[in-house]
Amino acid sequence: MEPLHLGVLLAGAWAILTLVFLHLNAKAYGKRTLYSKPAGDSVQGVVYAFTKGMAPWAKESVRMNLPSYAAGMVFHAGVFTAFGLLFAAIFGLELPPSLVFLARILTVGGVLGGFSLFGKRIFKPQLRGLSCPDDFVANLLSSLFVLLALTWTFSPALAGVWMSEAILLLVYAPLGKIRHCFFFFTTRYHLGAFFGRRGTFPPRA
Amino acid sequence: MPELDELESRLDALTEADFQQGLEVFRGKLKKAEASYLNSCVHCGLCASSCHYHRMDSTLENIPAHKLELISSVFKRNFTTMGRIAPGLVGAKPFDREMAKAWIDAVFGRCSLCGRCSINCTIGIALPKIFRAARAALGAMGLVPPDLQATVDNSLLHGNNMAVTKQDWVETVQWIEEELQLETGDPGAKLPLDKQGAKFLFTVNPREPKFFPLSLQASAKVFWAAKEDWTLASDGGWDLTNYGLFNCNDEQAGTITKHLVDAMARLGCKTLVIGECGHGYGAARWEGPEWLRKSYPFEVKSILELMDEYVRDGRIQLDPSKNTAPVTLHDPCNLVRHGGICEAQRRVLRKATTNFTEMTPNRVENFCCGGGGGQLAMARYKQRRIQSGGMKAEQIKASGAKVVVAPCHNCIDQLMELNKEYQLNVQIKTVAEMVAEALIPNP
Ligand code: SF4
Ligand code: SF4
Numbered sequence: 234m235e236p237l238h239l240g241v242l243l244a245g246a247w248a249i250l251t252l253v254f255l256h257l258n259a260k261a262y263g264k265r266t267l268y269s270k271p272a273g274d275s276v277q278g279v280v281y282a283f284t285k286g287m288a289p290w291a292k293e294s295v296r297m298n299l300p301s302y303a304a305g306m307v308f309h310a311g312v313f314t315a316f317g318l319l320f321a322a323i324f325g326l327e328l329p330p331s332l333v334f335l336a337r338i339l340t341v342g343g344v345l346g347g348f349s350l351f352g353k354r355i356f357k358p359q360l361r362g363l364s365c366p367d368d369f370v371a372n373l374l375s376s377l378f379v380l381l382a383l384t385w386t387f388s389p390a391l392a393g394v395w396m397s398e399a400i401l402l403l404v405y406a407p408l409g410k411i412r413h414c415f416f417f418f419t420t421r422y423h424l425g426a427f428f429g430r431r432g433t434f435p436p437r438a
Numbered sequence: 439m440p441e442l443d444e445l446e447s448r449l450d451a452l453t454e455a456d457f458q459q460g461l462e463v464f465r466g467k468l469k470k471a472e473a474s475y476l477n478s479c480v481h482c483g484l485c486a487s488s489c490h491y492h493r494m495d496s497t498l499e500n501i502p503a504h505k506l507e508l509i510s511s512v513f514k515r516n517f518t519t520m521g522r523i524a525p526g527l528v529g530a531k532p533f534d535r536e537m538a539k540a541w542i543d544a545v546f547g548r549c550s551l552c553g554r555c556s557i558n559c560t561i562g563i564a565l566p567k568i569f570r571a572a573r574a575a576l577g578a579m580g581l582v583p584p585d586l587q588a589t590v591d592n593s594l595l596h597g598n599n600m601a602v603t604k605q606d607w608v609e610t611v612q613w614i615e616e617e618l619q620l621e622t623g624d625p626g627a628k629l630p631l632d633k634q635g636a637k638f639l640f641t642v643n644p645r646e647p648k649f650f651p652l653s654l655q656a657s658a659k660v661f662w663a664a665k666e667d668w669t670l671a672s673d674g675g676w677d678l679t680n681y682g683l684f685n686c687n688d689e690q691a692g693t694i695t696k697h698l699v700d701a702m703a704r705l706g707c708k709t710l711v712i713g714e715c716g717h718g719y720g721a722a723r724w725e726g727p728e729w730l731r732k733s734y735p736f737e738v739k740s741i742l743e744l745m746d747e748y749v750r751d752g753r754i755q756l757d758p759s760k761n762t763a764p765v766t767l768h769d770p771c772n773l774v775r776h777g778g779i780c781e782a783q784r785r786v787l788r789k790a791t792t793n794f795t796e797m798t799p800n801r802v803e804n805f806c807c808g809g810g811g812g813q814l815a816m817a818r819y820k821q822r823r824i825q826s827g828g829m830k831a832e833q834i835k836a837s838g839a840k841v842v843v844a845p846c847h848n849c850i851d852q853l854m855e856l857n858k859e860y861q862l863n864v865q866i867k868t869v870a871e872m873v874a875e876a877l878i879p880n881p
Contacts, residue, residue, distance in 0.1 A: 259473035268727035270734075272778045282562060293803060294484040294558035301484065305560070354481075362498040363481045363507065365529030408520050409528055413480050417561050420478040423471035424562035431724065432778030436802050 237396040238323045244403035251407035252415045259419070271430045278429010282421045286434065301353070304346040311343010312375055315382035319399055322385065322392060333386055340383035347376030367409035374402045375411070448580050449539055456579045457533050461516055463578035467571035475563045476513045479503055485565075488558035490805050490829040491548050491822065502555035502565050505544040509572045512537060541576055545569045546583055547819045550811035550826070551684070552771040557802060573686035582685045586815045589681040593694045598677035600644035608672050610647040614655045618662065621655070622879065627662045629654075632705060633669035639707035640668050640741070641678035641698065641722075643715045643847035650847065656874035657713060660745060663877050664753040668711070675701020678718035683725060683772075684812030691721065692729035698722055702736050709737040711744060714868045716770025716846040717810065719777050740773070742845055745873055746782035749789050755878040761791040763865075765872070766839035768797070768830070768853065769804035770846035783845055783869050790869075790876040797833045805829045807844070809852025824859050827852055831860035841865045843872055 289295045295302045314336050321328055328336070351372045354360050381395035405411065428434035468476070485502040486492045492500035499505075507529065514521030514530035521530030531537060551566040559565065576582060593599045598607075608631065615629040630636065640661070646654040661668050670676055674697045682691025702710055712719045723738045748754040767787060773779050780801050787794050799805070808827030813819060830853070834842055842864045844850050853866045 255477065259477060260470050262468050262470045262473040265469045265471070265728075266731075268731060268733045269724050270727075270737075286557075292558050293799065294488050294560070297487050298484050301482070305482065357483075359486065359496075359498050359501065360481070360483045363483050363501060363503055365481075366526065367528045368481050370527070408524075410480050413478050413561060416474055416478040419470075419474040421562035423474055424556065424559075424564050427471070427564055428557075431776065433775060433780075433802055437781060 237393060237400075240400045241319065241323060241396050241403065244400040248403045248406045252412060255407060255412060256415060256419070259416075267430070271432075273429050273432030273434070275426040275429040278427070278434035279422055279425035281429065281435035282425025286425070287421075301350070304349050304353075306346070307339075307342035308346030308350060308376075308379075309343075311340050311346060311379040314339040314343065315379045318382045318385065319396075322396075337383060337386055340379050340386070343379035344376060344383060347372060347379055351376060370405065371410045374398070374405055378402045444584050445542070445581065449535055449542075452535060452538065452579060457538075460538070460575040460579040461512075461533060464512075464571050464575035465517065467574050471564070472567055472571060475565070475568055476510045478561045478563050479506055479510065480561060481507070482560050484560050485555045485558055488555045490550075490552070490554070490808060491826045493805075494825050494828045495822075499544070500548055502549075502559075505549060506563070506565050506568060508537065508540050508544050509568050538576065538579065538581060541572050542581055542583075545572045545576070546586070546812075546816060547822065550771070550806045550808060550813050552806035552810050553775050554771070554803070554806065557775070570686045573684070574688070577685050577687045582687075583816045583818060585817055586681065586685055586812045589812075589815045590685050590687070590690050590694070593677065593679070593681065593697075594690060597674040597697055598644045599679045599681060600648055602644050602647060604673050607647055607676065610651060611654075611670060611672075614651050614658065617651075618655055618658050622659065622662060624662070627658075629658050630669040631672045633667075635706045636667050636669035637707065638666065638668040638709050638711045638744075639675070639698075639702055639705055640670055640711045640713065641676055641718070642670075642713045643679055643718060644677050645847045645851065646713070650850075653714075653847070653868050653871060656868065656870040657741060659874040659877065660741075660748070660754065660870055663880060664744075664748045665880070666744075669705060669707065671701040671705060675704070678712050678715050678722060680718065680721035680726075681812060681815065682729070683717050683721045684815070688729050691725065695722065695726035695729055698726070699730070699734065702734075707736065709739055710734075712738065712740050714741060714845040714847065714870060716772035716774075716777065717848060719779065720772035723777065740777075740779050740782070740845075742773075742779055742782045742786065742869060745786045745869065749786055754873070755880070756790045756873065756876040757878050758790055758792045758876060760876040761841075761872055762793060763840040764793045764795060764838055765791045765841045765843055766795050766797050766834065766837040767800070768807060768834075768842055768844040768846075768849055769800055770844065770849050771804065771806050771810050773845060774804060775802050783843075786869055786873060787843060790872045795837055795839060797837050799833075805833060807849045807852045807856070809848050814848055814851055823852070824855060827856045828860065831856045831862060834862050834864060835860075839864060841867055841872075843867050843869055845869045 385395045489502050511531040512533045520528050556564040589599050592601045611629050618627045680694045807830045808823050813823045
């Protein structure tokens with residue numbers, strides 16, 4: 234195996250292990266024993282939180298900020314696609330042209346989404362005020378990763394640069410806000426369970 | 439304002455031990471859900487417009503995520519490895535005097551704990567859970583705004599938050615009973631006090647005997663029409679309010695909850711009925727058992743659920759033509775979003791009125807009136823409270839209603855102020871008042 238490939242895999246292992254450690258750390262805070270009688274079903278609340286509750290029309294914050302929401306969605310789609318390409322590159326998988334074409338579209342979207350959100354963070358005073366250096370680093374590392382994945386589909390010679398950047402991204406991921414790639418799921422689970430138990434989720438009207 | 443000085447001087451006098459105590463209490467409030475929330479914010483800022491404070495005054499300080507960040511920065515600094523190693527990178531900050539001051543401003547002064555940001559958060563962070571932990575920490579440091587704490591102290595000392603004496607309460611109940619008998623023409627119409635073994639123990643907001651006796655009379659009239667077996671407690675256990683929900687001192691909140699639990703045991707009632715009050719319902723129904731760390735041996739219901747059952751089962755008959763003015767409904771956050779009581783009041787109002795129209799948005803997406811989270815008890819933030827209530831005022835105006843129904847006496851207080859401030863020219867009523875108006879006396 235090529236050293237860079239090995240490096241990416243090791244960085245990936247680091248990311249996963251550190252996220253597991255962070256998860257265990259959060260879990261160590263313990264579970265709240267609840268004594269009040271439930272009015273609804275927490276399982277249904279969780280299902281709602283991960284399905285209809287995530288639909289753009291279910292949240293006013295999305296309805297009012299559709300361009301940002303769209304940018305976020307294509308950015309994330311681009312990141313996932315780039316990871317798919319990375320997997321293919323490391324394990325030498327031959328991708329059919331149609332899939333490469335789709336991957337190019339998704340990564341172009343990801344690049345546009347990522348850098349537009351980066352620009353928004355720099356130029357919108359309130360968003361800048363909300364941000365810490367980690368926000369910029371995380372965005373930049375992820376957006377570059379998608380951009381390099383896109384360029385690799387045209388020029389495989391760039392694999393070295395792309396994989397080096399991927400190593401940086403994977404090493405950094407659990408240290409800053411990119412950890413939300415894991416905590417998104419636990420947080421949404423807890424939100425769904427809370428509002429489900431109280432009979433608020435799913436909305437009944 | 440002398441109170442301001444009191445809080446300022448307390449801030450000045452804080453010692454290292456106070457900060458440690460605050461952090462300890464904060465840490466004690468966190469379970470795995472909160473630990474997850476504190477690891478999740480991506481600073482996307484999409485929650486900004488969900489908050490009525492930010493809608494009416496779009497400063498950075500009013501963005502829910504900014505309020506959260508003040509707290510999570512301390513969490514990172516004190517409880518995470520990266521926060522200790524690279525505080526500048528991840529935005530970790532020490533818990534010092536300036537930060538304590540910023541916490542007070544954020545969690546007491548710019549938040550009504552309404553939870554609207556939770557359902558709008560991109561990730562799903564239940565932000566009020568974290569704000570409550572911060573309020574508890576500040577409480578442990580003696581940094582609860584004194585007038586809010588005074589409301590809690592009243593409940594602890596006098597058994598109700600307005601220090602109404604037993605004599606005043608009993609006399610008011612008797613006077614309302616006479617009024618009810620006059621209104622119904624039935625000398626048997628009662629407001630029973632301390633009726634042993636009654637099915638329902640009914641609890642009220644002390645604002646009712648103090649300022650809104652007609653509201654209590656309306657509830658009593660509904661019980662009378664439904665031929666209900668109910669009672670009020672003459673001593674300890676008639677006040678449904680619990681401002682321990684807002685100072686976030688679980689021990690004090692539990693002691694106040696115990697007034698209700700003890701009254702239920704003393705009178706041998708089967709169900710505790712919470713009158714029209716958002717936070718009172720939330721405190722008694724949801725938080726009480728958690729504060730006491732045990733399940734109740736009885737049921738808790740909102741009077742809204744009872745009225746809904748009465749209408750459904752035909753125990754009361756309503757004539758909607760008695761309420762023809764355009765009516766809209768305010769959704770108290772602790773009753774609806776955090777309480778799960780959403781449709782009962784709507785079903786009842788549709789039967790009791792001819793012209794019911796929803797506010798937009800409504801139900802789980804409702805806007806706080808601005809008076810929640812203990813805001814009504816904190817004089818120092820009055821201007822912000824009225825300003826943030828502008829969002830509710832806009833909703834009311836847009837509804838075109840002439841009557842605003844609010845199943846919560848705290849909300850009613852705030853709405854009455856908004857009515858004046860924003861010249862809404864509406865009447866503000868409880869659901870029971872609308873129902874009492876529409877009641878067709880039983881044959
Ligand atoms: S809980 Fe309500 S008042 Fe507090 S920050 Fe969130 S939306 Fe604003
Ligand atoms: S919407 Fe949620 S994740 Fe985004 S800034 Fe607000 S609290 Fe943070």
